[in-house]
Amino acid sequence: xxxxxxxxxxxxxxxxxxxxxxxxxxxxxxxxxxxxxxxxxxxxxxxxxxxxxxxxxxxxxxxxxxxxxxxxxxxxxxxxxxxxxxxxxxxxxxxxxxxxxxxxxxxxxxxxxxxxxxxxxxxxxxxxxxxxxxxxxxxxxxxxxxxxxxxxxxxxxxxxxxxxxxxxxxxxxxxxxxxxxxxxxxxxxxxxxxxxxxxxxxxxxxxxxxxxxxxxxxxxxxxxxxxxxxxxxxxxxxxxxxxxxxxxxxxxxxxxxxxxxxxxxxxxxxxxxxxxxxxxxxxxxxxxxxxxxxxxxxxxxxxxxxxxxxxx
Amino acid sequence: xxxxxxxxxxxxxxxxxxxxxxxxxxxxxxxxxxxxxxxxxxxxxxxxxxxxxxxxxxxxxxxxxxxxxxxxxxxxxxxxxxxxxxxxxxxxxxxx
Amino acid sequence: xxxxxxxxxxxxxxxxxxxxxxxxxxxxxxxxxxxxxxxxxxxxxxxxxxxxxxxxxxxxxxxxxxxxxxxxxxxxxxxxxxxxxxxxxxxxxxxxxxxxxxxxxxxxxxxxxxxxxxxxxxxxxxxxxxxxxxxxxxxxxxxxxxxxxxxxxxxxxxxxxxxxxxxxxxxxxxxxxxxxxxxxxxxxxxxxxxxxxxxxxxxxxxxxxxxxxxxxxxxxxxxxxxxxxxxxxxxxxxxxxxxxxxxxxxxxxxxxxxxxxxxxxxxxxxxxxxxxxxxxxxxxxxxxxxxxxxxxxxxxxxxxxxxx
Numbered sequence: 001x002x003x004x005x006x007x008x009x010x011x012x013x014x015x016x017x018x019x020x021x022x023x024x025x026x027x028x029x030x031x032x033x034x035x036x037x038x039x040x041x042x043x044x045x046x047x048x049x050x051x052x053x054x055x056x057x058x059x060x061x062x063x064x065x066x067x068x069x070x071x072x073x074x075x076x077x078x079x080x081x082x083x084x085x086x087x088x089x090x091x092x093x094x095x096x097x098x099x100x101x102x103x104x105x106x107x108x109x110x111x112x113x114x115x116x117x118x119x120x121x122x123x124x125x126x127x128x129x130x131x132x133x134x135x136x137x138x139x140x141x142x143x144x145x146x147x148x149x150x151x152x153x154x155x156x157x158x159x160x161x162x163x164x165x166x167x168x169x170x171x172x173x174x175x176x177x178x179x180x181x182x183x184x185x186x187x188x189x190x191x192x193x194x195x196x197x198x199x200x201x202x203x204x205x206x207x208x209x210x211x212x213x214x215x216x217x218x219x220x221x222x223x224x225x226x227x228x229x230x231x232x233x234x235x236x237x238x239x240x241x242x243x244x245x246x247x248x249x250x251x252x253x254x255x256x257x258x259x260x261x262x263x264x265x266x267x268x269x270x271x272x273x274x275x276x277x278x279x280x281x282x283x284x285x286x287x288x289x290x291x292x293x294x295x296x297x298x299x300x301x302x303x304x305x306x307x308x309x310x311x312x
Numbered sequence: 313x314x315x316x317x318x319x320x321x322x323x324x325x326x327x328x329x330x331x332x333x334x335x336x337x338x339x340x341x342x343x344x345x346x347x348x349x350x351x352x353x354x355x356x357x358x359x360x361x362x363x364x365x366x367x368x369x370x371x372x373x374x375x376x377x378x379x380x381x382x383x384x385x386x387x388x389x390x391x392x393x394x395x396x397x398x399x400x401x402x403x404x405x406x407x408x
Numbered sequence: 409x410x411x412x413x414x415x416x417x418x419x420x421x422x423x424x425x426x427x428x429x430x431x432x433x434x435x436x437x438x439x440x441x442x443x444x445x446x447x448x449x450x451x452x453x454x455x456x457x458x459x460x461x462x463x464x465x466x467x468x469x470x471x472x473x474x475x476x477x478x479x480x481x482x483x484x485x486x487x488x489x490x491x492x493x494x495x496x497x498x499x500x501x502x503x504x505x506x507x508x509x510x511x512x513x514x515x516x517x518x519x520x521x522x523x524x525x526x527x528x529x530x531x532x533x534x535x536x537x538x539x540x541x542x543x544x545x546x547x548x549x550x551x552x553x554x555x556x557x558x559x560x561x562x563x564x565x566x567x568x569x570x571x572x573x574x575x576x577x578x579x580x581x582x583x584x585x586x587x588x589x590x591x592x593x594x595x596x597x598x599x600x601x602x603x604x605x606x607x608x609x610x611x612x613x614x615x616x617x618x619x620x621x622x623x624x625x626x627x628x629x630x631x632x633x634x635x636x637x638x639x640x641x642x643x644x645x646x647x648x649x650x651x652x653x654x655x656x657x658x659x660x661x662x663x664x665x666x667x668x669x670x671x672x673x674x675x676x677x678x679x680x681x682x683x684x685x686x687x688x689x690x691x692x693x694x695x696x697x698x699x700x701x702x703x704x705x706x707x708x709x710x711x712x713x714x715x716x
Binding site (some may be wrong): 056063068086178181293294295296299301302 | 432441450471475477478481482483484485486487488490491494495498501502504505508527529531535536547552555556608609610612613614617620669703704706707708711713714716
């Protein structure tokens with residue numbers, strides 16, 4: 001391949017990005033772009049799959065049959081989201097099995113929020129309200145991400161995710177209208193999840209090495225800090241309506257900026273959780289590994305059966 | 313690292329209601345055609361989204377090149393396996 | 409077209425998903441209200457107490473088995489089957505809710521009494537505030553899941569039996585039970601299909617999968633007999649033409665199971681039945697049941713005045 005041809009392809013690619021057109025799987029793309037998309041989509045898919053665990057923890061203990069059905073359907077959706085996103089990744093020539101190996105071996109990350117434990121049923125509501133709410137802030141712009149299959153998967157994910165946030169908020173509202181013990185459960189849960197939810201947007205822009213290139217390529221559409229601000233502005237009135245306080249003494253409306261001022265999460269804790277020493281990191285990965293290993297004989301059996309080509 | 317064989321990839325098309333085309337909704341893995349249809353029902357029509365499902369093995373789809381004006385690159389375009397990331401390389405092999 | 413709008417005019421079959429009604433969260437995969445337009449008065453000639461007791465049996469089977477199947481969530485062999493098993497669990501949970509609600513309507517005295525001011529609806533009072541001895545499910549559905557081979561074997565026998573039962577119940581003189589059964593037939597037909605296909609796949613897949621399936625079948629077989637034993641309540645329900653004597657579907661179930669076994673090339677297990685008489689149907693359960701209920705009921709019982 002000549003240098004001119006290379007330069008032409010690169011120019012084509014840059015033009016497509018500039019016009020906010022989508023890159024499709026079989027288009028030429030720079031190696032770094034491909035690697036970046038794979039990294040981001042895989043991390044997103046892993047987050048959905050690991051995210052099944054903290055909420056799945058409460059399916060068998062849900063306190064009403066209606067809540068049990070809602071929670072089961074919700075966790076099931078997360079499996080679906082993981083599946084859509086793994087599929088988007090596979091269009092770039094990397095298989096689900098490889099991605100699962102990378103998750104289990106710790107070579108690829110997932111959202112650090114899922115390394116926190118779920119300690120009461122209120123956490124199901126709080127995860128829906130704050131964690132899914134933060135996820136929606138992150139994800140809605142991704143429906144317009146430059147990589148076509150990722151954007152299309154995100155359209156489906158976002159539609160289902162908005163249900164998730166609403167069911168969470170509705171659970172918390174219902175609990176707030178219940179007993180004093182229930183109200184205390186909700187407040188305690190919000191206290192635990194508020195800061196980790198803010199961390200979901202990633203480190204401050206100044207410390208986010210990948211942001212600039214990802215934005216230039218249209219893989220990412222907003223900076224971490226912009227999204228975090230948006231989330232805080234959204235959550236404050238929701239917390240008021242709910243009747244809970246957010247555990248941040250610095251939280252205040254800034255008339256001049258037209259936004260809320262707020263305190264910084266503990267970024268040392270964030271770094272620790274990302275690097276593996278969060279409260280549940282080892283447990284989450286061990287669970288995934290066990291399920292994957294225990295399922296190996298089943299997956300092999302289906303392949304062997306299909307290879308025999310027998311019709312039922 | 314050994315690469316374990318995986319269930320093949322299927323592309324799924326759903327007819328949302330009578331009178332509409334089947335539309336591509338995504339993909340999934342299945343060991344065979346029957347399983348692909350059943351998985352598609354579970355994965356892509358959980359909320360009563362469809363009246364009819366097509367499942368097609370991804371490797372049986374014939375596709376045009378995105379770049380027909382430039383036949384030089386066309387033959388490579390539809391072959392993901394010609395791309396380096398398709399091959400799993402042990403992580404302790406340097407400089408790959 | 410402005411490329412920014414691409415996602416907005418995406419030709420998606422999922423458009424309008426947000427407009428759906430909330431019931432789709434609560435009734436498994438079938439979102440239509442199965443009781444729309446159904447006369448809910450107890451028909452003449454039907455004893456409300458027997459109807460309630462009978463609905464508890466079918467409802468508790470579904471509830472307890474849904475609980476077990478939901479334990480597969482995030483633990484299945486692959487994502488596709490995680491989703492499929494959750495669907496089956498959701499279907500059964502939906503059946504349980506309708507049946508428990510019918511039991512409460514047919515005989516309010518079966519519903520545990522809660523403190524004054526408790527907002528807990530009857531279906532939840534029945535699920536979360538009944539003691540073990542008041543549950544009427546067969547022991548077959550209480551047993552721990554075991555591996556995927558045990559799970560598939562258990563699901564095959566259960567869904568084959570339940571499908572045969574529901575098909576007959578669709579002609580029940582109780583219009584509510586008939587409507588619940590008609591809805592259930594569609595769901596359980598799929599459950600049986602899912603189990604049957606996996607059964608044959610495992611039987612003819614690898615040596616390992618065949619070994620595990622054979623072991624799984626032998627594990628579930630001894631308690632299976634209990635499904636076909638007729639309790640007093642079921643006998644009276646059959647007399648009053650709203651219920652089915654489970655022994656009468658035995659031959660049909662047997663024929664289907666025999667067909668699947670033959671296709672799979674697997675022999676009927678030669679293991680003795682476990683226990684005699686309709687044990688679970690009279691409130692005598694296995695050791696697994698107490699733990700299952702302790703887990704299922706722990707949050708609800710801690711908050712008898714709670715709103716969820």
